[in-house]
Amino acid sequence: MATDNTLTIAGIQQRCFTDKKRSWKQTEQHIQTAVAQGAELIVLQELHATQYFCQIESTDFFDLAEPIDGPTFHFLSQQAKQHQVVIVGSIFERRAPGLYHNTAIVLERDGSLAGFYRKMHIPDDPGFYEKFYFTPGDYTETQGFHPIDTSVGRLGVLVCWDQWYPEAARLMALRGADMLIYPTAIGWDPSDDTEEQNRQLDAWIIVQRGHSVANNLPVISMNRVGHEPDPSKQSQGIEFWGNSFMTGPQGEFLQQAQHQEETVLIAHLDRKRCEQVRRIWPYFRDRRVDAFKELSARYLDAKKNL
Amino acid sequence: MATDNTLTIAGIQQRCFTDKKRSWKQTEQHIQTAVAQGAELIVLQELHATQYFCQIESTDFFDLAEPIDGPTFHFLSQQAKQHQVVIVGSIFERRAPGLYHNTAIVLERDGSLAGFYRKMHIPDDPGFYEKFYFTPGDYTETQGFHPIDTSVGRLGVLVCWDQWYPEAARLMALRGADMLIYPTAIGWDPSDDTEEQNRQLDAWIIVQRGHSVANNLPVISMNRVGHEPDPSKQSQGIEFWGNSFMTGPQGEFLQQAQHQEETVLIAHLDRKRCEQVRRIWPYFRDRRVDAFKELSARYLDAKKNL
Numbered sequence: 240m241a242t243d244n245t246l247t248i249a250g251i252q253q254r255c256f257t258d259k260k261r262s263w264k265q266t267e268q269h270i271q272t273a274v275a276q277g278a279e280l281i282v283l284q285e286l287h288a289t290q291y292f293c294q295i296e297s298t299d300f301f302d303l304a305e306p307i308d309g310p311t312f313h314f315l316s317q318q319a320k321q322h323q324v325v326i327v328g329s330i331f332e333r334r335a336p337g338l339y340h341n342t343a344i345v346l347e348r349d350g351s352l353a354g355f356y357r358k359m360h361i362p363d364d365p366g367f368y369e370k371f372y373f374t375p376g377d378y379t380e381t382q383g384f385h386p387i388d389t390s391v392g393r394l395g396v397l398v399c400w401d402q403w404y405p406e407a408a409r410l411m412a413l414r415g416a417d418m419l420i421y422p423t424a425i426g427w428d429p430s431d432d433t434e435e436q437n438r439q440l441d442a443w444i445i446v447q448r449g450h451s452v453a454n455n456l457p458v459i460s461m462n463r464v465g466h467e468p469d470p471s472k473q474s475q476g477i478e479f480w481g482n483s484f485m486t487g488p489q490g491e492f493l494q495q496a497q498h499q500e501e502t503v504l505i506a507h508l509d510r511k512r513c514e515q516v517r518r519i520w521p522y523f524r525d526r527r528v529d530a531f532k533e534l535s536a537r538y539l540d541a542k543k544n545l
Numbered sequence: 546m547a548t549d550n551t552l553t554i555a556g557i558q559q560r561c562f563t564d565k566k567r568s569w570k571q572t573e574q575h576i577q578t579a580v581a582q583g584a585e586l587i588v589l590q591e592l593h594a595t596q597y598f599c600q601i602e603s604t605d606f607f608d609l610a611e612p613i614d615g616p617t618f619h620f621l622s623q624q625a626k627q628h629q630v631v632i633v634g635s636i637f638e639r640r641a642p643g644l645y646h647n648t649a650i651v652l653e654r655d656g657s658l659a660g661f662y663r664k665m666h667i668p669d670d671p672g673f674y675e676k677f678y679f680t681p682g683d684y685t686e687t688q689g690f691h692p693i694d695t696s697v698g699r700l701g702v703l704v705c706w707d708q709w710y711p712e713a714a715r716l717m718a719l720r721g722a723d724m725l726i727y728p729t730a731i732g733w734d735p736s737d738d739t740e741e742q743n744r745q746l747d748a749w750i751i752v753q754r755g756h757s758v759a760n761n762l763p764v765i766s767m768n769r770v771g772h773e774p775d776p777s778k779q780s781q782g783i784e785f786w787g788n789s790f791m792t793g794p795q796g797e798f799l800q801q802a803q804h805q806e807e808t809v810l811i812a813h814l815d816r817k818r819c820e821q822v823r824r825i826w827p828y829f830r831d832r833r834v835d836a837f838k839e840l841s842a843r844y845l846d847a848k849k850n851l
Contacts, residue, residue, distance in 0.1 A: 360831050378836035403828050405711030405759050406837050413845045438795045442758045442826075445796045449755020452748045453711050489744045490751045520748075522709050523844070525666050530684035531712050531841045535834050539719045 249273030320350030555579030626656030660693030
């Protein structure tokens with residue numbers, strides 16, 4: 240199946256449980272399916288070890304957090320080593336008392352930690368109270384929008400809310416990412432009407448395919464699936480919309496999941512094609528880097544002298 | 546039709562001719578159709594007064610260039626004033642001997658020049674030899690990615706190749722653009738197979754809808770249609786692919802044209818909805834502006850110490 244120029248990528252879209260061991264068990268079965276199909280890289284969704292606890296703000300949920308080399312790392316490390324695959328996972332990271340992150344971890348084939356990425360953009364909306372739980376990732380010489388080198392390529396790992404920001408995708412591309420990877424947990428408010436739900440789902444797909452096109456890079460976006468109730472019972476909970484997908488470097492779909500089923504997506508990425516697309520569509524040649532300074536501004540109110 | 550919160554926008558997708566007067570005549574008829582349907586803003590495609598001369602490099606074609614206040618300006622000015630509409634047009638601008646631009650001009654309802662935008666990103670591909678003809682627009686305090694204020698709103702006018710650059714769209718949004726407008730001339734190489742042609746067309750639509758989503762802004766993208774032969778007869782010419790479209794602020798299609806027909810697209814834009822979408826999806830709240838400095842880099846080779 241795999242040749243020198245082809246990389247077999249698997250993505251796991253699953254339901255999650257309050258009990259980490261039960262979630263891991265589910266993930267383990269899907270990893271076996273992926274490995275049986277020749278996967279060399281396996282991408283999991285955001286916070287795959289637990290239900291999405293950010294529906295309410297409760298200090299009790301900080302008990303779910305673990306250090307980077309905690310139990311979820313050990314589970315994934317063992318899986319990576321056993322199957323000789325690279326795994327992109329996601330944890331609720333306890334960095335220090337009172338200091339927590341939403342962190343993607345990347346395991347090398349030998350089970351070692353290839354690198355980690357702390358979610359830089361943190362959302363906060365009704366039912367998604369992430370600013371209560373997660374400190375945004377640091378911006379340093381090695382942390383922030385830095386891809387992670389692995390034996391299957393340089394992985395531009397970002398997390399969920401980051402996916403709405405073209406700046407994040409671009410910085411990963413400028414730092415040599417071979418692909419963009421988005422572990423995600425996004426869903427519908429069941430009280431929205433179908434038209435609005437469809438617009439939201441479409442927008443989520445479009446903006447990420449847009450990053451694929453603008454950077455001539457494959458995108459792997461893996462999302463949660465299934466309904467999770469609101470512990471406070473004040474809302475109807477979240478219907479995680481699945482629809483995980485993978486694109487080639489022109490934003491073209493390689494695979495796409497449905498909105499309700501657990502799925503193992505498999506794609507065979509043609510690396511030669513990725514290089515070729517950059518030759519045909521040479522966006523990087525022409526960027527007006529002399530005129531981009533103001534991208535670092537919050538907003539440009541100059542005309543009104545504010 | 547139009548209410549205080551609604552703006553009626555028309556876009557014209559047409560064939561063009563070597564003779565400017567014939568092209569203007571065609572445009573004039575479409576403007577009448579647009580006005581009859583209540584258009585308050587009319588968007589034309591790129592270089593609508595002539596055929597797309599950039600298929601070959603010939604100094605003779607510089608004869609087609611005109612100053613900003615030249616004959617195409619006068620034609621559009623008269624149309625704007627007669628119908629009391631704002632018009633976005635496009636010219637091959639002669640700024641000085643040996644200095645030419647690809648320039649969008651915006652006419653106010655009274656026929657005056659509201660502003661102009663000189664294409665910042667200039668492509669160069671076989672059949673699209675634009676770097677021979679057009680100097681990239683300047684980056685100054687008033688020129689570059691600056692929207693243009695008009696009686697129908699602040700227009701983020703960009704041109705064609707700019708549409709592949711998220712940075713350009715973002716800078717327009719940060720400067721308060723109410724919508725993004727892309728006059729365009731893009732088409733297929735008839736020698737490409739259908740699958741590749743479809744990927745290219747899809748990528749072109751996706752990346753612009755992506756800007757719409759990422760900035761919560763409507764996008765109006767008007768493209769040329771029809772086959773134009775290669776004057777050198779070395780290629781099969783260009784099949785301009787039409788497919789002009791308009792989106793609302795979630796990237797949702799409001800209108801989309803077909804790939805062969807001349808068309809006047811009409812959309813009724815709900816301005817209140819645009820504001821509401823920014824409240825629901827507050828991307829501007831969370832941008833990591835502290836971590837965006839390197840967007841001004843050509844490429845970030847740090848890991849290899851290059």
